[in-house]
Amino acid sequence: MPTARKRARSYDPAKTRAAVFAQLGNVREAVRGLDEERLGLPTRLGEWTVRELVAHIGMAVTAVLRAAARPAPPKQDVRLVDWTFATAANSAAIDDYTRRLAAERPDLDGFLAETEDGLRALLAEHPAGRLLETNAGAMPLDDYLVTRTVELVVHTDDLNAAVPDLAVPYDRQALAATTRLLADALAVKAPGGSTEVRVPPYAVVQCVEGPRHTRGTPPNVVETDPLTWIRLATGRLTWADAVAGAQVSASGERADLGGLLPLLG
Template sequence: MADRQLRQTKRAAAVLAAQLPTLLEPAATAGRQSLAHLIAIAEAITSALAVPTRTAPQSISQLLLAWGECKSQRSATICQVAHGCNERQLRERAASAIAAAQQALTTDPLPPAVTSFVGPVRLSDLIAGLTVSLGKLAQHFGARLDPASTQQALRALAVTLEERYPGHTIELRVPPVTAVQLGAFGEGPTHHRGTPPNVVETDPDTFWALCTGSLSWQQARDEHRLRVSGVHADQVSRMLPVIKH
């Protein structure tokens, strides 16, 4: 099991290491704040990998929740990075930060858990969470993550829902990326074998928009971007958005 987890972490790290440099030019085009945000993400990777830990890690659900709660702190960090530097200097710092992060992510062996700025976390969860952050940043300046990073971010969001709402009442499907089973606030049947009677299916773009709060459940329903069956399936709307930052 440990070897399997390590292989999965190495694959996730390689995906993130490949994605980072592709966002440098779009961020530079978008301006100082976008560059500073990209720097903050890259430097967070390097800093965390420098501090491995044996402390019991928090879950990815707890990690994303903690990030949302320290939004003002993260904004202050980004402003501090941008302050006093022109765009050329910021671009150079971003390139350097990305190179350092890539080196850290491809170091062997990788630690199973690290100390992030919100506490101890499994490295695989930190990578997944930062991939979500990169997706949000890319969306801000009109770019998209590559397919491997997109899948990584969407799976992280689905796992977060699964952790926050455990159960077997609703099956949430995002083909071809992932599928998870969720509870229904104690109101629905608990299904033990096969497919639950309540199913929600949507496409990756809609799932991303719902999880990040850029699309409401009702709007997605009105635009026929959801396929919903079962009396409890609409309770997924109460679980969204996943992140509020």
């Protein structure tokens, strides 16, 4: 697994908790208006329909409840950014669970309402530093909640792609946390200081081995918007297509990130 030496970015627990509820609320509001026809639409996630996608969004949040129901591990053994590199290993189990959940919980609004209520009750009871045993390893509760913003934002984007007229909004704090965590993951995967990746207004990271930039304009610069960055980092958009479509600007001989993406499976 990739390792990093830089000090980990910190996230405000109160803002993270608010972001999770805000984005979950945005999804729930949109799902209320979906009829059976639109719930049956295909998505860009393999064979999943919109129904299964929504079930998975709820499942991603209930993962916090399932983790909290297990005994707290004795110590933290992974950093927040490590979660990014651990998700692909669980894809088969996630797919199976999602399909079963979608079949067992046809009332998606009711399921999401229960999910929200359960999470509120859990967070009222547990402090931010409570350790959870997650699929990536043992980490603090509020670090794991940052990963839930990633799940919510990424799959909100999947939902908007599947049902274009839905236009589910993105909570600003959730979008910011997602952008930052995925940018930090790139810096971990390709440590160095030769290339500056800018995702205004949320993140700037240095990465890629080579001559380190110290002042003035960096020789290698990549810049894009948050949603484009998230799509690149999660494999929803290829580097070549993003460059060809002018969705990302890249200058310098070390500014081609195509071989480093995606980051999240």
